[in-house]
Amino acid sequence: xxxxxxxxxxxxxxxxxxxxxxxxxxxxxxxxxxxxxxxxxxxxxxxxxxxxxxxxxxxxxxxxxxxxxxxxxxxxxxxxxxxxxxxxxxxxxxxxxxxxxxxxxxxxxxxxxxxxxxxxxxxxxxxxxxxxxxxxxxxxxxxxxxxxxxxxxxxxxxxxxxxxxxxxxxxx
Ligand SMILES: [Zn+2]
Ligand SMILES: [Zn+2]
Numbered sequence: 001x002x003x004x005x006x007x008x009x010x011x012x013x014x015x016x017x018x019x020x021x022x023x024x025x026x027x028x029x030x031x032x033x034x035x036x037x038x039x040x041x042x043x044x045x046x047x048x049x050x051x052x053x054x055x056x057x058x059x060x061x062x063x064x065x066x067x068x069x070x071x072x073x074x075x076x077x078x079x080x081x082x083x084x085x086x087x088x089x090x091x092x093x094x095x096x097x098x099x100x101x102x103x104x105x106x107x108x109x110x111x112x113x114x115x116x117x118x119x120x121x122x123x124x125x126x127x128x129x130x131x132x133x134x135x136x137x138x139x140x141x142x143x144x145x146x147x148x149x150x151x152x153x154x155x156x157x158x159x160x161x162x163x164x165x166x167x168x169x170x171x172x
Contacts, residue, residue, distance in 0.1 A: 022079035028072075036061045037072045041082060047093040047103065047112040087112060088140050102139040108148030115141055 019038050020030035028034065040057040041048070048056065054069045073094050076082035083095040087105060093112055102115040117139075126134045144152070 019076075019081060022081055023075060026075050026078065028075050033061050033064055033068055034072045034075075036064075037069055038076060038081070041073075041076070041094055042096040044096070045113060047085075047087075047095050049091050049093055053094065085138070088142065100136075102141070104141040104143065106145040106148055107142050108144050108152070111145060112140075113145075115139065 016030075016035055016038070019035065023030045023034060036057055037053065040053060040060075044053070044056070046052075050070050050073055051066065053073070054064070054066045057069070058064045073082065073084070077084045077094075080098060081096075083098050084092055085095065085103075087093050087103075089105070089110060097114065102117060103112050104115045105112045124137050126137070128134060
């Protein structure tokens with residue numbers, strides 16, 4: 001998997017002191033493993049699943065189990081230090097960024113990035129009506145990342161040898 005590019009947007013994330021307090025408030029000791037999971041999530045911009053985060057952090061943290069990653073992520077979400085959302089892929093993804101924002105998802109490799117809305121939020125109809133009270137919205141733009149487009153282009157170079165990956169798959 002490609003390393004996620006650094007975003008120009010500075011991600012707000014809590015300090016380790018805030019993390020330790022939140023863990024203690026929930027009866028969880030601030031262990032080195034839990035801190036490492038939090039730090040790893042804070043560094044990532046690709047909204048990993050618990051498994052993906054586990055794969056990334058286990059090299060640094062000997063003896064880490066996937067179960068510890070899951071329980072720590074749950075505490076982080078409960079404490080408001082991380083966001084969790086179910087992507088259109090049906091899988092739970094975790095996000096160190098907790099402010100309201102939208103995402104874009106690559107249909108090729110599945111990576112999810114933050115979406116820059118360029119101030120177009122006013123287009124979302126959020127006015128209450130007689131038959132609906134809007135409470136929020138979620139937007140996930142789907143498409144193909146530069147890496148997948150490049151890979152598809154390279155595969156096509158000698159001539160078409162199979163289905164075109166760019167024009168296959170989901171349409172939503
Ligand atoms: Zn991709
Ligand atoms: Zn995000």
